[in-house]
Amino acid sequence: MKPVRLGMVGGGSGAFIGAVHRIAARMDGRFDLVAGALSSDPDRAAQSAAELGIRSYSDFTQMAEAEAARDDGVEAVSVVTPNHMHAAPAIAFLNAGIHVICDKPLAATAEQAAQMAQAVRAGKARFFLTHNYSAMPMVREARAMVAEGALGDIRLVQAEYLQGWLADQTSNKQADWRTDPKQAGAGAIGDIGTHAWQLAAFVTGQTPDTLSADLSSMVPGRAVDDDARIALRYGSGAKGGIWVSQVAVGQENGLSLRLFGTKGALEWRLRHPEELIYTPKDEAPRILTRAQDRSASSRTPPGHPEGYLEGFANLYSDIAAVIRGDRSVEDRIPGIQDGLSGMAFIAACQNSAQQDGAWVKVQI
C-alpha cells in the first residue's frame, strides 16, 4: 500500500498529542507526514516544521488551499489543536476535499460541532475522530464478544476515567487550555469523559437515553469541572455510571470499563490493557489476552506488551486502509457520529448539573 500523504494542524514542538499522532501515523508506515501548520505562532510553526523536515504553513486556511492545489498535496490532515480550534481547520480541509483526522472532543461548542457535521455531510472528504482507546485490541475483542452475545443482555455499565494531574492549580501548556472554558468548552467531562462515554458505547453498542450528572470543581478557582459522577439509563433497561476525575491523586490515567450482563461479565483496564477479564456466569474468570483477540490489530505475539501508541496507530492504520479503499474496517473507526454523541454527552451533563442532577435526555 502506498503511504498516505499527511498534513498536521497544531502539534508544534512541546505539544503532547501532536507528537502522539505523528508516532501513530508513522508506526505502521502507512502515512508520510509532508506538511503542517503546526502553530499559530509563525516562527514556532516554521521551526517545528523544519525539525520534522516538512512543508510549513503559518495558517491552516492557506495550507488547505495550497495543498489542495498541489499534485502531491496532503491527502489527509490531522487536527490536533485545542478543542475550540478543531472546527475551523476541519471545515477548511473538508471543504478542500482533504480527509480530516480530528482529535477529541469534537469541538468546544455545539455550534462548532453542528458546522463540522454539515461540512462532513457535504461529502467532499471523510472525517475521523481519534477515540484511540477503542482501537486497542482487547477493547475490540470486548466489543466482538458483546456483539455475539457472550454477556447476554447487558444490565450494568460502569466506565471510569480517573487522573490526578490537575489536583492542584498547576499552570502549564497542557493544563492551561484544558481548564479554560473558552478553549476547552468543558473540563474533565470533555477531556476524558468523552473517552469513557465513547468507550462504553463502542463496546456495548448502546447509548444511554437519559443521564443525571453531578459536576464539581474541586480545586478552588477552577472554572471548569474537574470531577463528575454521572448516572446513566439505557432504553434497554440497563443502568450505568461514568465517573471521571482529574483530581484523583495518584491516578495516572485510570480508564476502565466494566460490564455485567445476564450471561457474563467483562472488565478492562487501561493500566493492564492486554488483559480482558471475562467471567461467564457461574464459571471462573478468564484472563483473555491477544491470544484470544480476533481483531487482527496488533503487531507482535501476545506477551509482547503493546499499549497506548499501538492503539493509536491501529486507528491511523485503519484510516489509511479506508482512504485507500478498504471499507472492511470502516465501522470500527470513530467518526462524526461519535463526535456528536460526545458533544451531546457534555451538553446533557451540563444541563443536568444546572438542574441539580435532574434526569435529562441525551440529544444526539
Add this chain to the structure above:
Amino acid sequence: MKPVRLGMVGGGSGAFIGAVHRIAARMDGRFDLVAGALSSDPDRAAQSAAELGIRSYSDFTQMAEAEAARDDGVEAVSVVTPNHMHAAPAIAFLNAGIHVICDKPLAATAEQAAQMAQAVRAGKARFFLTHNYSAMPMVREARAMVAEGALGDIRLVQAEYLQGWLADQTSNKQADWRTDPKQAGAGAIGDIGTHAWQLAAFVTGQTPDTLSADLSSMVPGRAVDDDARIALRYGSGAKGGIWVSQVAVGQENGLSLRLFGTKGALEWRLRHPEELIYTPKDEAPRILTRAQDRSASSRTPPGHPEGYLEGFANLYSDIAAVIRGDRSVEDRIPGIQDGLSGMAFIAACQNSAQQDGAWVKVQI
C-alpha cells in the same frame, strides 16, 4: 480474661451468618457459647442446640427471662435472625440487662430501629452491631491514616459492594428472606449497602449530608432493589458514590473503598484484604500490609493471610474486652449510632428513588 458467657438467637443448623458468629466468638477464646434460641421451629432449635451442646430455648422471650435469672446465665447474646426479627429479641435482652451483639442492618423498619434505640438508651446493657469489615486490620489502619491527615482534606469517596449471586430468581434459605420486603425491609441497599455506607463513614469519619439514589430491580419480579447507584454530598465539600449490586455476575463479594484527598489516596479491596494501597501525592503508590498496621488486631505476622473470619473475630474480641471493662477499644466497635445511620441511609435511598433521584437529606 475469663470468657464471656454467650447466647444466640437464630443461627440454627443451615444458617450462614450464625455459624460465622460462632466461629468469630470462638476464635480468640474470649466467649463460651452456652445457650440459644436457635430457631423459631422448636424441633430445629432443640436439635441445633444439642449439636452445639448448649442450653436450648424455643422462644427468645423465655430465654431472656431464664438466663437473666441464672447465676451462670449468658452475659451477652448474638442476634442473627433475618432483619425483621432483630428488634424484638434485642429489646428483650437489653431490658433483661443482657448485652446484645446484633447483625446488620439494624432492623427492617424505622419503627423497629427507634424502639431498639430507646432500649439502648435505657442503659441496662450494651448494644453492638457487627459491621465486621470495619474491624479488619487494614481498614483500621486506613481509618488511623485518615485521622492523622495522611490524605489531607478528603475530596472523593467511592465505595462499592458488588455481588452476583442474586442475578437470577434463585430460591434458597439465604435468598428468600433477603428478597422479601417484609423480612428484609430493603434489598441490596440494606444487605450490603449498609456495609459500604458504614465502611466509608468509619474510615473517613464523615457522613454525607445528602444523597441521590437510583434503585433498580434488575431481575423480573423481584420485589426489592438488587442494584443501586447512589451519589453522595458531604458537608465538607467532598463528593462520593456508593454502588451496590447483587446482579453483578462473577462478583463473589466485591467490597471496596477508594478515597482521594488533597494530599494522598487510599484504596482497599476485600478481595485482597491484607493490602492497603496508599499513594502520597506526587509519590509512588505503596502497598501497606499488616507490617504497617498499628491497630494490633491480628494474630499472625504479616504474610500469613487473615481474612473475613478474623475480622469478625476482631469485633467479638473487642466486645469481650469492653464487657470485661476495657474501654480503650470501644470507639472502634460499631453500635446503635451506626445502626441508625444505616437505617437513615436506607430511608434516604428509598426516598430519593421515589422522587426520581432528587437529592434528599440523610436524617440520622
Add this chain to the structure above:
Amino acid sequence: MKPVRLGMVGGGSGAFIGAVHRIAARMDGRFDLVAGALSSDPDRAAQSAAELGIRSYSDFTQMAEAEAARDDGVEAVSVVTPNHMHAAPAIAFLNAGIHVICDKPLAATAEQAAQMAQAVRAGKARFFLTHNYSAMPMVREARAMVAEGALGDIRLVQAEYLQGWLADQTSNKQADWRTDPKQAGAGAIGDIGTHAWQLAAFVTGQTPDTLSADLSSMVPGRAVDDDARIALRYGSGAKGGIWVSQVAVGQENGLSLRLFGTKGALEWRLRHPEELIYTPKDEAPRILTRAQDRSASSRTPPGHPEGYLEGFANLYSDIAAVIRGDRSVEDRIPGIQDGLSGMAFIAACQNSAQQDGAWVKVQI
C-alpha cells in the same frame, strides 16, 4: 461430634506457633484444650496454663503418664516445641497411647526421626504432621486437578518460599532457635524448605529421585543456611526447582507453587491463597476460587477471604474426624511419611551441598 480432649507441649506465652495451633484447634469447635506442659520453665508453664485455664505440667513425661491414667485425660497432644524437642515428647505420648499432632519439620536429626517413626509403627496411637499449607482449599483443589489429569504429564515443578525477616543478625525468641544448628538441625531448608517440599509432593503426587543443592549463609556469622537453591529430578522425567530464602528483603511469607504439564499449568501463591490460576493448554488462564473447590474445606462462601488460620484449622478438623473414626479424609492429612520425606530432603540438600552441588539421591 464430641470435641477431642487436647493437650499441648510447648507453646507457652509469647510463642508464635503454639498460639496458632490453639486457634486452629478452637476454630471449628472440634477440640477442647484441657492440659499442657507449655514450657520447660516450670513457672512459665504454670502461668501460661493458668491463663488458658488448663491443667499444667512442668514435664511432658509426667504429663503423658498422668493424662494416660485419667478417664478424662487428653486424647491427643500438640507438640509445638523447637525442632530438636519434637522427638522425646512425641514418643512419650505415642507410647502412652495418645495421638500426636506434631509441628514440622519432623525433628532436628535423622536419629530422632527414626525413633519417632519406630514409635509410630508400634501403632498405639496416630501421628499427624502440621504441614498446614497443604490443607488450604485451593491447594487441595490443585491436588485434585493434577490427580484427575488436568495438567497431563507434569514436566516442570517450581516451588518457592521466600522470607526476609532473617536478613540481619536479629536476635529474638523466634530467630534464635531457628538459627541454632543444635535446636533447628538446619536453617531455611528445614524451617520453610520442608513446607515447599511437602507442598510440591502433596499437589503433584510425586517426589524427586535426586537433587542438587546450593546452600548459602548470607548473613555473616550465621551457622545455618539462610538461602537455598535446589534443582530436582523426578523419576517421571519431570524437572523442578525449590528456592527458599530468609534473607529476601521485603518478602513477608512468599510461598508459591507453579506446575507445568503437557496439557495445562497451575499457579498458586500464599499471598492470594484463594486464587488458583489454571491455564489449559492453548486457552486463557482461569482464576479458580473456592467456587470451584471440591474439597469442602471452608466455612464461608467464596469471596469471604479465608487464609492461614483456616488452613491450619482444616488440618485440625480433619484430625478430629479421623480420631473420631472418619477415615475418609485420612489421606489428605500429612503424617510420619511426610515427616521422613522432609528429613530426607534436608539430608539430601546438606549432602549435595557438601559435594558442591553434586546430584544425590533423596533417601526416604
Add this chain to the structure above:
Amino acid sequence: MKPVRLGMVGGGSGAFIGAVHRIAARMDGRFDLVAGALSSDPDRAAQSAAELGIRSYSDFTQMAEAEAARDDGVEAVSVVTPNHMHAAPAIAFLNAGIHVICDKPLAATAEQAAQMAQAVRAGKARFFLTHNYSAMPMVREARAMVAEGALGDIRLVQAEYLQGWLADQTSNKQADWRTDPKQAGAGAIGDIGTHAWQLAAFVTGQTPDTLSADLSSMVPGRAVDDDARIALRYGSGAKGGIWVSQVAVGQENGLSLRLFGTKGALEWRLRHPEELIYTPKDEAPRILTRAQDRSASSRTPPGHPEGYLEGFANLYSDIAAVIRGDRSVEDRIPGIQDGLSGMAFIAACQNSAQQDGAWVKVQI
C-alpha cells in the same frame, strides 16, 4: 537530527523480528529504511523490498559493497537473520565501514562470535546488539537504582524467561530454525536465556563467575534444550538463578527479574513492564512507574502504557544518537561485549550440563 539511512539483512515478508526492527527504527523518525537483502530467496527478497519501497539486493556481500560505494548508501544495517547467519553479514558490513545493528544472540558458534569481535575491534564501524528489554524505561530505572545503592549489596538475583509456545513438536518458520542446532546453536538458553542473562547483568552491573546448569529437552525428539535451570555464583558473594523454558504451557512471554540486597529489593515483570516494585528494607513495597523513571526514555506521560515496541525503539533511537555523535547514551546500548558474554553463558551452560551440572567458569 537527520534520519540515519538504514539497510536490513533478513526480515523478508512473514518474518517476526524483522518487522519489529522496522517498527522500532520508524517509531521516533530517526531512521529511513532505504535498502535490504531481505531474503536468501531472490524472488522473495525482491518482492519484500518492493512492498517496502526500498532498494533490493539478493546477496548481502553485494549489498555491502554497493551501499558503501553510494553517496546516499546505508549508514547502518540491521541483521535479523537466524543466529548462524549473523556473523557473515555483520562482518561484511563492518568491514565496509557500515554500522551493524544485530539481533541476539550474537552467533551460533564461538568461532563466529570471535570473528565478529575481531571485525568490531578493527574499528571501521560500530556494532550494536538488540537486547531490547534492557532499554525499557523501568529496567533502566532499576539499573540506576542499583548503581546508586538503593539495594545495598546485592545478595540474590533471580531471572526467569518462560514461554509455552514450543510445548509441542510444532513446525513453522519461527519454530523450525530455533530448534535446529545448526541454525540456532542452542535452544532456549540461546533464544531467551541470553536475554535473561543480559538483563540481570545490565541491571546489577555484575556477571557471575561460575554457573551450574541442568538442560532438558522436554519434547520428545527435540535436538536442542527447551528448558534450563541454571544456578549462578558471583564474585561478590551473591547467588542467583536463571530459569528459562519454552515448554511452560500458558506462559506467553514471561520474562522477569527479582533482586534482593542488604537494603532493599526490586521486582520487574515484562507482563506489566511499566511497574517496578521497589521494597526498601523494613518498609512497604512501592510501585514505581515512569513517573519515577529518570532515563527520559519514553514518549508519553506515565499511565499511557508503553511496551515492547517502544523499548525496542528506545534502543534504535539511542543508536541513531550515537551514530550522529551523541556519546552520552552509549553506555546503555548493548554491544559486542554483551554478545560475547551471552555466548560465554551458552557455552558454560552446555559445558556444565555435559558434566551433569558441575560448576564451571563463565569464560567471557
